[in-house]
Amino acid sequence: MENRFDGIAEFVAVTRLGSFTAVAAELGMTKSAVGRAVSRLEARLGSKLLHRTTRRLVLTPAGEAWLEHCVAALAELDRGESELMLARDTPSGEVRIDLPTAFGRLYIMPVLLEVAERYPALHFNVSFTDRRVDLIGENIDLAVRIGNLDDSADLLVHQIGVQHMAIVGSPGYLAKKGVPRSLDDLGHQDCIVGRRRDNRIAWLLKQPDGSIARHIVSVKHEFQDFEAVHMAVSEGHGLAQLPFWLVRDDIRDGKLLTVLDGMSGGEVPINILWPRTKALPAKLRVLIDGLVRGVRELSSAIA
Structure with a gap:
């Protein structure tokens, strides 16, 4: 399948450096591979982008117009990549959280507010429900649930306590x-x-x-x-x-x-759960760490 982005990086580099040889050296390609990439791009667009002579490369009017769009698109991709890297390394942005009604208000909210105090760039969007939620389908970043959970390859779980x-x-x-x-x-x-x-x-x-x-x-x-x-x-x-x-x-x-002391049963786990990701964003990492630490300090009240 043809990739609509093929040749764009090579084309932009050619206009910046002025020769296929220089682009090949910068991108770790052969000179002929750079030329073929630009030729395929021209063929896909149905427009000639460069006039090639033995001495220099000159943009055609179509090439000048296309270059403007390419530079803007690559700049936007760079900004997006920077934002993702910042989100990975810096706790910031919105976190959607779903909590059990009573337990969430009494024990989790104080911990969340402590985390919010430490990381003012975080924005919490908190709901309170006792139903089973679909974290991925409902776009929820993290939930706290009391009770045994069904196995799910899409979720990660960390136990923070036991309800008696x-x-x-x-x-x-x-x-x-x-x-x-x-x-x-x-x-x-x-x-x-x-x-x-x-x-x-x-x-x-x-x-x-x-x-x-x-x-x-x-x-x-x-x-x-x-x-x-x-x-x-x-x-x-x-x-x-x-x-x-x-x-x-x-x-x-x-x-x-x-x-009926000694007869009341039903010890069940209290868990944090969040969607599985290859790299845990900083905003979730500090929140999970804060909840684990905060609820551990409250363990005498929970047990």
Whole structure:
């Protein structure tokens, strides 16, 4: 297949240096190869670009017009290459990021703002969703996801933590309804659950053999995200299974009490993921490093 760029570099070099011999020396080609490249370009364009004499090369009117376009195009390519190299080496430009709703707002956003403070040339475009996103199809540079991921050759993944779950209720609710001692007791409790992608979130509980199984509880209320569930539980409307990172402070302060200790399961990884590339842009490199370091410092709150 004919390449429409064939001969352009040789033609521009000939007009600059004035001879095929000089161009051959500069480009590491033979003199005849340079001549053939320019001839093929003229044949493709259907126009003579150079008058060749034994002493010099002179541009034709068509050659002068074509040279102007070629110089402008090569200059634009040089600018584009410089911008790409700058993006590779200097953290700058827009980064599109998708985060889990509650965890993203509470734990990832503070880290992002610290990175933004260190690298003012970065521009973050952040969305908050709990659905599965198509990073490549939706043009997302980086995402944080909680849970096990499907294998994908198009993505790179780095684990930054583990989410642990706890079953909690307010002191007032437990004083009224009683503290459950077994799984069977959950059938007599008001349980609050979340809903994700139109699916009710089952509780993950440890079985006697140590395995983890999904357990459908008797539902009093359903809410779309963990923060709404957390609010309802804190106000005494029932029990809920929630991430430890969301209820840690409430448990410490006695605002929420854990029940069925040792039975709440569902430890799942917290991952950063981004599209696979041969060279990681600087803007993503500093962001990933910042998230790994920042979330590690928060590990006691997450675990």
